[in-house]
Amino acid sequence: MYKQLIPCIYLYKGNAVKDFNDKTVLDTNPVSLAKFYCDNNADELIVYDLSEGDAEHDEALDIIKAICTEIEIPVIGAGNVHRMEDIKKLLYAGCKKAALNYSKEGNIEITAEVSKKFGKDKIVACITEPGEITENEVLIEAYVEELILVKEKGIKEAIAISKFPMIVSVPEVSLDKILELLSRDNICGISGYAINENAKELLAVKSLCQANGIPVNTFEAKIRWDEFKLNSDGHVTVVVQDYKTDEVLMVAYMNEEAYNMTIKTGKMTYYSRSRDELWIKGDTSGHYQYVKSLTADCDKDTILAKVSQIGAACHTGSYSCFFNEIMAKEYEETNPIKVFEQVYEVIQDRKVHPKEGSYTNYLFDKGLDKILKKLGEEATEIVIAAKNPNANEVKYEISDFLYHMMVLMAEKNITWEEITSELARR
Numbered sequence: 001m002y003k004q005l006i007p008c009i010y011l012y013k014g015n016a017v018k019d020f021n022d023k024t025v026l027d028t029n030p031v032s033l034a035k036f037y038c039d040n041n042a043d044e045l046i047v048y049d050l051s052e053g054d055a056e057h058d059e060a061l062d063i064i065k066a067i068c069t070e071i072e073i074p075v076i077g078a079g080n081v082h083r084m085e086d087i088k089k090l091l092y093a094g095c096k097k098a099a100l101n102y103s104k105e106g107n108i109e110i111t112a113e114v115s116k117k118f119g120k121d122k123i124v125a126c127i128t129e130p131g132e133i134t135e136n137e138v139l140i141e142a143y144v145e146e147l148i149l150v151k152e153k154g155i156k157e158a159i160a161i162s163k164f165p166m167i168v169s170v171p172e173v174s175l176d177k178i179l180e181l182l183s184r185d186n187i188c189g190i191s192g193y194a195i196n197e198n199a200k201e202l203l204a205v206k207s208l209c210q211a212n213g214i215p216v217n218t219f220e221a222k223i224r225w226d227e228f229k230l231n232s233d234g235h236v237t238v239v240v241q242d243y244k245t246d247e248v249l250m251v252a253y254m255n256e257e258a259y260n261m262t263i264k265t266g267k268m269t270y271y272s273r274s275r276d277e278l279w280i281k282g283d284t285s286g287h288y289q290y291v292k293s294l295t296a297d298c299d300k301d302t303i304l305a306k307v308s309q310i311g312a313a314c315h316t317g318s319y320s321c322f323f324n325e326i327m328a329k330e331y332e333e334t335n336p337i338k339v340f341e342q343v344y345e346v347i348q349d350r351k352v353h354p355k356e357g358s359y360t361n362y363l364f365d366k367g368l369d370k371i372l373k374k375l376g377e378e379a380t381e382i383v384i385a386a387k388n389p390n391a392n393e394v395k396y397e398i399s400d401f402l403y404h405m406m407v408l409m410a411e412k413n414i415t416w417e418e419i420t421s422e423l424a425r426r
Contacts, residue, residue: 001215002043002215002216002217003182003187003188003189003190003209003214003215003216004043004044004167004188004189004190004216004217005041005042005043005189005190005195005202005205005206005216006042006043006044006045006046006076006167006189006190006191006195007037007042007045007046007191007195007196007199008045008046008047008048008169008191008192008195008196009030009033009034009037009045009046009047009048009067010048010050011030011047011048011049011050011051011060011063011064011079012050012051013051013056014028014030014056014059014060014063015027015028015030016028016029016030016033017050019193020048020050020150023050030047030063030067031063031066031067031070034047034067034070034071034075035070035071036199037071037073037199038071038072038073039288039290039310040199040200040202040203041202041203041206041218041266042073042195042199042202043073043189043217044073044074044075044076044096044189045067045071045073045074045075045076046075046076046078046099046148046167046191047064047067047075047076047077047078047079047095048078048079049061049064049077049078049079049080050079050080051079051080057080060079060080061089061090061093064077064090064093064094064095065093065094067094068093068094068095069094069417069418069421072290072308074096074097075094075095075096076095076096076097076098076099076124076148077090077091077093077095077097077098077099078098078099078101078124078126078148079099079101081098081099081100081101081107082106082107083106083110084110084113084114084117086098087100087110087114087117087118087122087123088117088118091118091122094421094422094425096122096425097121097122097123097124097145098114098118098122098123098124099123099124099125099126099148100114100123100124100125100126100144101126102125102126102127102128102132102136103126103127103128103129103132107125108136108139111123111125111136111139111140111143111144112139112142112143115142115143115144116143120142120143120144120145121145122145123143123144123145124144124145124146124147124148124167125140125144125147125148126147126148126150127147127148127149127150127158127166128149128150128151129151129154130154130157130158130161130162133147133158133161133162133164134161140164141164144164145165146164146165146166146167146188147162147164147165147166147167148166148167148168148169148191149166149167149168149169150169151169152168152169152170152171152192155168155170155181159184159186159187162186163186164186165186165187165188166186166187166188167187167188167189167190167191168181168187168189168190168191168192169191169192169193170190170191170192170193170194171192171193171194172193172194172197173194175205175208178190178194178205179208179209179212179214182209182214183212183214203218203264203265203266206218219262219263219264219266219291220263221259221263221294223296223300225256225259225260227300228296228300228301229299229300229301230301231301233253233273234255234256235253235254235255235271235273236253236254236259236301236302236303237251237252237253237301237302237303238251238252238253238254238268238270238302238303238304238305239251239302239303239304239305240252240268240289240305240307240313241304241305241306241307242306242307242309243292243293243306243307243308244308244417245337246306247319247320248320248322249289249307249309249313249314249319249320249321249322250313250314250320250321251321252268252270252279252281253270253271253273254269254270254271254303255271257271257278258270258271258278258279261278261280262291262294263294265280266290266291267280267281267282267288267289267290267291268280268281268288268289268290268291268305268307269281282310282311285311285312285315286310286311287309287310287311287312287313288310289305289307289308289309289310289313290307290308290310291305291306291307292306292307292308293305293306294306337416337420340402340406340416341416343403343406344406344409344410344415344416346360347360347406347407347410348410350364351364351410351411360407363404363407364407364410364411368411371404371407371408371411372408374404374407375401375404375405375408378397378400378401378404379401381397381400381401382394382397382398382401384397385397
């Protein structure tokens with residue numbers, strides 16, 4: 001639906017380097033670079049693994065996993081694919097799609113196998129020469145979601161012959177050239193040096209695309225400012241929540257300029273009543289808030305903003321501004337993910353601070369095989385309980401299973417956020 005602007009990272013020896021042929025180090029922290037691209041309105045990210053040898057490849061996979069965990073845009077993993085297992089590793093690391101290198105015959109041969117296993121929507125093909133498209137047209141149509149043309153040479157020929165959606169890598173080119181390429185029906189995105197070098201200007205490029213009738217993914221307000229009911233100062237109250245946890249972070253105010261700037265940039269922008277000026281949250285502290293959604297209440301006098309919060313929301317250093325307890329009544333937490341997190345935190349604490357007589361510490365002391373044995377036993381207990389008419393028994397057995405599963409998670413250092421992120425991707 002949208003034409004995409006897609007930076008790429010070339011991973012080599014743990015660093016982000018310039019490109020396939022130039023190993024000049026651009027950034028020693030590829031995860032930070034990926035976050036920079038994400039925060040500057042990139043639509044996707046391609047990560048090319050240029051590692052040599054198994055040890056470097058494993059390190060690259062760890063970096064790719066960290067990138068997928070940290071950023072909120074889809075990642076395409078490419079490079080070092082030799083068999084189905086390599087595709088699985090990229091997808092299990094968190095990549096939305098994995099790429100086959102069609103300049104390698106072995107990659108072409110496993111196309112059908114990996115597509116049937118993981119789904120066509122997970123597979124892309126990297127093309128170096130236009131002829132690779134025509135030679136494998138039937139295979140691509142049946143098993144590949146889209147193509148990545150990794151060399152700028154041959155773009156014209158590839159456009160002319162390909163009926164498949166393509167991401168094209170281009171060198172430093174004019175904006176007119178980018179607009180010309182994106183206007184082509186079979187070009188779904190632009191990547192390469194032209195995007196990497198202009199990452200800070202992606203929002204401006206998208207605005208230019210819109211002005212030229214090219215559909216791009218930007219924020220667009222469904223409610224005009226004049227539709228809001230303003231307070232006596234001409235402002236609208238904004239309640240800000242963490243988009244993942246729904247934790248309330250802060251309350252602030254917007255005037256018309258702040259509202260329009262938020263829509264335009266995707267960064268939460270407020271009106272500071274004390275300073276009588278526009279205030280882009282994070283410009284001073286670096287603790288930006290990236291918009292996930294804006295929703296008006298029934299009276300249209302308050303906005304609920306769900307954001308990706310960088311650092312702390314509060315000027316005191318607290319993650320949320322709401323930490324001064326006035327009164328509290330004991331209650332049982334019933335929010336499922338919060339309950340899971342609380343139990344998991346107790347299990348993790350037992351692992352770090354053993355407690356005499358603790359069953360959890362008994363499991364950790366006995367080791368992985370004991371944990372797995374108990375997990376298997378509890379799974380069997382669920383099956384047995386499910387055959388009985390009393391549903392309560394199933395409830396108890398599932399609770400036992402989930403506890404032992406969380407012990408395994410703690411043993412393997414897997415968090416609930418990783419689990420929920422994987423489920424959300426699926």
